[in-house]
Amino acid sequence: MDTVLKLSKFAASNDYELRVVGVPKTVDNDLAATDHTPGFGSAAKFVATTMKELRRDVGVYTVKAVTIVEVMGRDAGWLTASAALPSLSGDRAPDLIYLPERVFDPERFLSDITKLHESYPDLLVAVSEGIKLANGEYVGAASSAATVDAFGHKPLSGTGKVLEELVKARLGCKVRSIELNLPQRCASHIASLTDITESVSVGKGAVEAAVKGESGVMMCFVREDSGDGYSVRIESRDISKIANAVRTVPDEYINEESNGITDKGLEYLAPLISGEVYPVFEFGMPKHIII
Amino acid sequence: MDTVLKLSKFAASNDYELRVVGVPKTVDNDLAATDHTPGFGSAAKFVATTMKELRRDVGVYTVKAVTIVEVMGRDAGWLTASAALPSLSGDRAPDLIYLPERVFDPERFLSDITKLHESYPDLLVAVSEGIKLANGEYVGAASSAATVDAFGHKPLSGTGKVLEELVKARLGCKVRSIELNLPQRCASHIASLTDITESVSVGKGAVEAAVKGESGVMMCFVREDSGDGYSVRIESRDISKIANAVRTVPDEYINEESNGITDKGLEYLAPLISGEVYPVFEFGMPKHIII
Numbered sequence: 001m002d003t004v005l006k007l008s009k010f011a012a013s014n015d016y017e018l019r020v021v022g023v024p025k026t027v028d029n030d031l032a033a034t035d036h037t038p039g040f041g042s043a044a045k046f047v048a049t050t051m052k053e054l055r056r057d058v059g060v061y062t063v064k065a066v067t068i069v070e071v072m073g074r075d076a077g078w079l080t081a082s083a084a085l086p087s088l089s090g091d092r093a094p095d096l097i098y099l100p101e102r103v104f105d106p107e108r109f110l111s112d113i114t115k116l117h118e119s120y121p122d123l124l125v126a127v128s129e130g131i132k133l134a135n136g137e138y139v140g141a142a143s144s145a146a147t148v149d150a151f152g153h154k155p156l157s158g159t160g161k162v163l164e165e166l167v168k169a170r171l172g173c174k175v176r177s178i179e180l181n182l183p184q185r186c187a188s189h190i191a192s193l194t195d196i197t198e199s200v201s202v203g204k205g206a207v208e209a210a211v212k213g214e215s216g217v218m219m220c221f222v223r224e225d226s227g228d229g230y231s232v233r234i235e236s237r238d239i240s241k242i243a244n245a246v247r248t249v250p251d252e253y254i255n256e257e258s259n260g261i262t263d264k265g266l267e268y269l270a271p272l273i274s275g276e277v278y279p280v281f282e283f284g285m286p287k288h289i290i291i
Numbered sequence: 292m293d294t295v296l297k298l299s300k301f302a303a304s305n306d307y308e309l310r311v312v313g314v315p316k317t318v319d320n321d322l323a324a325t326d327h328t329p330g331f332g333s334a335a336k337f338v339a340t341t342m343k344e345l346r347r348d349v350g351v352y353t354v355k356a357v358t359i360v361e362v363m364g365r366d367a368g369w370l371t372a373s374a375a376l377p378s379l380s381g382d383r384a385p386d387l388i389y390l391p392e393r394v395f396d397p398e399r400f401l402s403d404i405t406k407l408h409e410s411y412p413d414l415l416v417a418v419s420e421g422i423k424l425a426n427g428e429y430v431g432a433a434s435s436a437a438t439v440d441a442f443g444h445k446p447l448s449g450t451g452k453v454l455e456e457l458v459k460a461r462l463g464c465k466v467r468s469i470e471l472n473l474p475q476r477c478a479s480h481i482a483s484l485t486d487i488t489e490s491v492s493v494g495k496g497a498v499e500a501a502v503k504g505e506s507g508v509m510m511c512f513v514r515e516d517s518g519d520g521y522s523v524r525i526e527s528r529d530i531s532k533i534a535n536a537v538r539t540v541p542d543e544y545i546n547e548e549s550n551g552i553t554d555k556g557l558e559y560l561a562p563l564i565s566g567e568v569y570p571v572f573e574f575g576m577p578k579h580i581i582i
Contacts, residue, residue, distance in 0.1 A: 045575055045576070048575065048576050049480050049576050049577060050474055050478070052576055052577065052579065053474065053477040053478055053479060053480070053577075054473055054474070054477060056477060056479075056579060057473050057476065057477040058473075067473075085574065085575070085576065086576060088574040088576075089573055089574050089576065089578070089579075091579075176472075176473075178470075178472045178473055178474070179469075179470065179472075180474075181467075181469045181470075182345055182348050182349075182358075182467075182469055183341055183344065183345070183469070183471075183474070185348065186344040186345060186347060186348040187341070187344055188344060188347075189340055189344070189481060190480060190481070192575065270574065270575065273574075273575035273576070274575045275575070276572055278569065281567055282380055283376065283379040283380050283561060283564075284336055284339070284376070284483065284561065284564035284565045284566070285336070285339050285340050285343055285376065285377060285379075285380065285564070286340060286343070286344075287380070288343065288347060288380075288382075
C-alpha cells in the first residue's frame, strides 16, 4: 500500500496518466481503514478448524499436559484471535489465547496454566508469534541468548518453543509446541466462501474505481449494520491514511485477563469464516490452476 | 497388537471364554501382515495436499531457498513417502524425500540441494522425523548436544530444525523448516473416503471373526490383483507374527539415490488417498460428534 501511495503521488505530480488503486490482501488482517482483508477469512477458517481438531487429539490423554500452538501475526493478533472460534460450537478451545496487543507476562502465563490444570488435564494454548515481554522484547527472541548447537550455530527458536521450554522448566508437566507455519496461509483446500466471494468483489471494485478516474485509494470493506445478518459494501478510501498504519485487535475483543477473546470479538470473526468452497479433486488431492 | 497377543494367550491357557481380535489403526502404516492400516490414507491425503499447497507458496519467491518439511514416522517412512503424491498431477513436489529406511548422509543432502539449486530456486524437501546418521543416531537428536537456552534448559530440536541449521551454516541460503506435527494425524476435515470406508469394513470384519470363534488374530487388508483398479479383501491373520514387527517401506519404493519415491511406490500410495468425505460444517467449522 506504500507503493500505491508513492506511485499515485508520482503519477499526479508528473501529469502522467496512471491511476493506482490498492487491492488489499493479507492473512494478517492488519490493514487500516478496511473492516477486514481478503485472505484473512480463509486463513482464520484453517486456524479455527485446526484448533478444533487439536482439541480432539489432545483430549484423549489423561495426564496433565499443555499444547501450545503458535499462530502467525507479528504486530496484530487477528489470526490468533480466530483460534477462539471453536467456542461457538461449545468447544473448550483453546483454553488460553495471548495476542501481541497485550504485554506477555511469563509468570501470569504459568499461573494461568496451573489454575486451569486444577480443572482439566488437556490444556490447549494459542499464542501469536509476536507476543512481547514488558521490556518490549519478543518472547520468540529470548532464545537468541542461547549458545551454539551441534553444528556450531545459534538455534532459532520460535515463540511456541520458548514457552514450551518455560513450561517444562517451571511446571515440569508434559508439554508440546506446534507452529502452524506456512500451511495457515496457503491451505486453500479449506477456504472461506465469504472470503473468496469478497476477494472477487474487491478486485472488481478496484477496476471500476480506476475506470471512474480514481487514483491513490485502497478498496475497503465496510461492514453494514443491517440488523439481519452480516453484509459489507466496498468503498475506496484515501491511501495516505492507510499506507503505513497497522490495525490491531481492539481492546473490546480481548478479555480483561488478557488471555482470551470476548463475545464481541467472536461476533466480528464468525461471519468471515462462513461458507465452504469445495475444491475439485484429482488424484485424491485438490486441483490447482497453475498459470 | 502386543496386548491382543497377550490377552488371547492368557484366555486360551486359562480356558477363559474370551475372543480377542485386533483391529489395526495407525497413521504410521507400519503394522506387519496388512497391506496398509486404517488412518494412514487420511493422514497421507493431508500430507500430500499440504505439500502441494506449500509448493504454490514457496514458488512465488525467486531467491534461492530451501523449505524442509518434517513428517511423522519414527521407524517407517510411509507418511513421508506420501509427500511424493503431488507428482501424480505433474507437480515438482517435493524435490527431495528422505526416509528412515535409508541412512541419512548430511554431505549427500547438501550436495543434492546444491545440484537442484542450479535448476530451481524454490526447493521443497520432505524428511521423516526418524532419519538416522550412519552411526545410528537420530538426526533430530543431534541438537541434544546443544547447551542451555535463555531459560536455562536444553532446547529441543526436531529433525527439520537441525537440517535447517545445517543448510544455513553450510550453504548460507534462505531456509525454513516446517514440522507438520499433530495436524497430520488429526486433520479429519480432509479424510480419504477409501480410508473411512475401509475403516468401517475392518471393524465389521473383526466382529464377524469374533462371532465365528476366532481369537488371537488381527484383521488385515489384502490388496487384490484384479487388473481393473484397486480393491482389497479383509482377512484375519495370526497375531503372533504381527505383534511386535515393523513393516517398513520396501526398497523398490525408494529411488536409487535414496532421495525420492519410485513410480511403484506412487502406485501403492495413490488409491489409499482416493475419494473425499465432506464434513458437515457448523459456524464455518467441521462439526464433530463428541460422545
